[in-house]
Amino acid sequence: MSPPLHLHIDNRSALGPVFQATPERVEAALAKRPDLRERLNITIGTDGAEFARAMQTADILFGWQFDRDLIARGEAPRLRWVHAHGAGINHLLPLDWLPKRAALTNSRGIHAEKADEYTVMALLMLNNRLPESATHQRAARWQQVFSSSIVGKAVLIIGVGHIGAGAARWAKRFGLHVVGIRRSGRRHPHVHEMHTPDALHALLPRADFVLVTAPHTDETTHLIGAPELGLMKDGAGLVNYSRANLVDYDSLRAELEAGRLSAVLDVFDPEPLPASSPLWQTPNLIMTPHCSSDDTERYTPKTLDLVLRNVERLIAGKPLLNKVNPARQY
Numbered sequence: 122m123s124p125p126l127h128l129h130i131d132n133r134s135a136l137g138p139v140f141q142a143t144p145e146r147v148e149a150a151l152a153k154r155p156d157l158r159e160r161l162n163i164t165i166g167t168d169g170a171e172f173a174r175a176m177q178t179a180d181i182l183f184g185w186q187f188d189r190d191l192i193a194r195g196e197a198p199r200l201r202w203v204h205a206h207g208a209g210i211n212h213l214l215p216l217d218w219l220p221k222r223a224a225l226t227n228s229r230g231i232h233a234e235k236a237d238e239y240t241v242m243a244l245l246m247l248n249n250r251l252p253e254s255a256t257h258q259r260a261a262r263w264q265q266v267f268s269s270s271i272v273g274k275a276v277l278i279i280g281v282g283h284i285g286a287g288a289a290r291w292a293k294r295f296g297l298h299v300v301g302i303r304r305s306g307r308r309h310p311h312v313h314e315m316h317t318p319d320a321l322h323a324l325l326p327r328a329d330f331v332l333v334t335a336p337h338t339d340e341t342t343h344l345i346g347a348p349e350l351g352l353m354k355d356g357a358g359l360v361n362y363s364r365a366n367l368v369d370y371d372s373l374r375a376e377l378e379a380g381r382l383s384a385v386l387d388v389f390d391p392e393p394l395p396a397s398s399p400l401w402q403t404p405n406l407i408m409t410p411h412c413s414s415d416d417t418e419r420y421t422p423k424t425l426d427l428v429l430r431n432v433e434r435l436i437a438g439k440p441l442l443n444k445v446n447p448a449r450q451y
Contacts, residue, residue, distance in 0.1 A: 125162045126432065127199070129175040131184035132167045139415050140206060142183060142425060150425035157429060160436060176200065181435075183428055189218035202435065204428050205445075206421075208232065209364060211337050216447050225445040226431060230283040231423045236414035240288040240362060241295070243385040244276060244330055246407065247358030252383040256404040272296035277328035279321070279344070280335025281309055284362060284414075288332055300324055302335075325352040330360070336451035337364035347372035350382065358383045362413060365390035370400065377405045387413040 130142045144165060151158060164175050172188055176197035185206045192200065200223050205213060208229040219225055246252065248271040257264045276292050278285045281301040289299045289311040301312035302324070308315050316324060321344070325331065331353065335341050345359070346369040353359070353376075361368050365388045376382040383405040392411055394400065400408065416423075431441045445451060 125160055126180040126435070127162045127164070127175070127178045128181040128183065128428075128432070129172075129179040130163065130165045131169065131172055131175075131182065131187050132165065133185055134168055136185065139417050139420055140185070142206070142421055146422055146425055149422060150429050153426065154429050154433065157432060161432065181428075181432070186212065189213070192220070193218035202226065202431075202441065204228075204431070206424060209337065210445055210451065211364065214450060219447075224441055225447075226441050226443040227445055227451075228424050228427065229443055229451070231420060231427065232414035232416075233283060233287055235416045235420075236284045236362070237287040237291055239387070239409075239413040240284070240332060240334070240360065241291040243360040243362075244288075244292065244295075244297075244332070244358075245271065246385060247330055247360070247383055248274070250383065252358075252385065252405045252407045255407060270296075273298065274329040275300060275327055276330040276332060277324050278302070278312070278332045278334060279367075280333065280363065281312060281315070282334065282336070285332070285334040286311065288334065297330075300328065321349065322352060325349055326354055328353065328357060330358045333359070333361045333367050334363050335367060336449075337366050338450040342366050343369045345369065345373075347375075350376050353382060355381055356383075358385070360385045362387055364388050365392075374399060374403050377403050380405060385409075387411055 132141050147163060164171065166172055166175060169188060173191060176191060178199060179197060180199050180201050182200060182203045183206060200220055202224045203219065205225065205227045208227055210227055216225065248268060250266045250268050254266050273296060275298045277300045278289055279302045281289060281303040286309055289301060289309060292299050293311045299312045300314045301309060302316050302318055302321060304318065306315055306317040333345065344367050350372050359382060373384060377384060385407045387409045388411055427442065434441055
């Protein structure tokens with residue numbers, strides 16, 4: 122039998138308990154795969170403690186923010202694989218620090234059930250005009266806001282990947298007409314119409330709701346800017362679930378203040394959003410502070426399950442799940 126693989130886990134205390142791969146959680150994950158106990162040497166550090174020492178022998182790194190310069194200097198000579206404890210990898214770009222022989226994987230798909238709940242909740246909130254009602258509430262203004270059923274309305278989902286597909290399934294169940302955009306244009310069973318990104322401008326005027334679930338790449342920065350927002354119909358609603366930089370928030374704020382659109386936002390730049398940001402006082406907007414889909418009890422345990430499943434695949438010589446494509450940046 123070959124020597125055990127060294128998996129080093131680097132936790133970040135600033136991320137809070139949801140994202141901590143604690144010894145208890147690691148032990149629970151190993152209990153499901155007892156055959157790996159003899160195949161893995163697992164070390165755990167917090168906020169970079171023991172990082173330099175661990176990288177001298179680590180084959181696998183599990184973390185979110187870590188000393189990439191150390192790796193770039195060649196001080197992780199055995200590193201074969203890095204798992205990012207999240208779906209987005211923008212903070213790790215460019216990937217020039219990653220050893221040429223090493224793979225990068227992420228946690229896309231781990232959010233699925235919780236993300237489904239959030240996206241369908243946001244669509245129902247927009248349909249029932251809750252951002253507008255919340256604006257009246259803050260002003261202590263009694264103003265009834267009526268709405269019609271969501272059945273038969275159209276939702277445009279920009280980015281039909283793991284999250285977008287789950288949203289499509291629920292939207293279809295609620296009677297929405299589901300229009301999707303994905304790079305490949307490949308059909309999906311829960312999407313009535315699938316299109317490629319070049320159709321965005323033609324589709325926006327048709328949508329009652331726009332749900333942004335695409336990854337942030339160089340190509341998708343401000344994918345929804347002033348021209349795109351201007352194409353949306355009066356009274357339409359927007360949900361940004363994925364990354365703040367996909368939407369031009371200054372232009373969105375102008376539309377919200379004019380009362381033409383409403384929105385639910387979960388992602389911001391920077392984070393935490395400073396108290397000086399005008400978004401806090403923007404009408405027709407509901408904000409959640411980037412906490413839409415990180416399950417307090419299950420997110421990190423499910424991520425550890427994914428990592429250990431990939432360890433098994435690595436040992437067996439099989440391709441890793443959730444491998445990031447450097448060219449696509451996701």
